[in-house]
Amino acid sequence: MYLPDAGAPNLLGALALLVGSRMRAAVTGPAGAGGALAEALVVLKDQPGVTAEWLRQVLGLTQPGAAHLVRRLGEHGWVERRPGADARSRALHLTPEGVAAAQDVLRARETALAEVLAPLSDEQRDNLADVARTLLRHEVTDRRSLAYLCRLCDRARCPACPVHEGLRDGGS
Incomplete structure (x- = not known):
């Protein structure tokens, strides 16, 4: 089991709050x-x-x-x-x-x-996108959870949606 360094969960939580409130x-x-x-x-x-x-x-x-x-x-x-x-x-x-x-x-x-x-630099944005794809593709369990996770997405901007791919691939 991977145990993140002590700061990673706090940083992720703070980032989630920042993005959500914005x-x-x-x-x-x-x-x-x-x-x-x-x-x-x-x-x-x-x-x-x-x-x-x-x-x-x-x-x-x-x-x-x-x-x-x-x-x-x-x-x-x-x-x-x-x-x-x-x-x-x-x-x-x-x-x-x-x-x-x-x-x-x-x-x-x-x-x-x-x-x-x-x-962020272009490289940092690409890295963030890779991390987000990995995390999101494993969270979807059915069409309802897909709709929930993407409820504020501009679907036209995400043609290869990792959340949808996770549903299609069974969350693997």
Whole structure:
């Protein structure tokens, strides 16, 4: 078993907090609120037609929380409900305004992450990307965990997604 040096876990934890807070702050502006509203826009952009239940599970919300989120998305004019796979379900689709809002969220996220990466050399960025690929590919267990891990990703910028590869390869 590998035991990292004493500082590595603390550094990773601090880095995770830095990146998380910068992303949350960045996406709050375009979405008008942080957290689930911005995440829902991106999830629905990349997975049109999912149900509120799927969205609830991917975002880790309670059933009332998901209902409130879908209601807020509708109030902004960002989502429309269409008939789902069965008579009881409703498929969620972004409106053109919702797609534009999702793009705004992704642009803000990218700007914030670029600022975090700015002090690194090209070689350091490549090394960081290699480490991230290795760690992420082993975390996915099913389609829901894939959607969870990539809920704020700009999937167009990551054509060879290591998280998706991990799902396809069984997390190896």
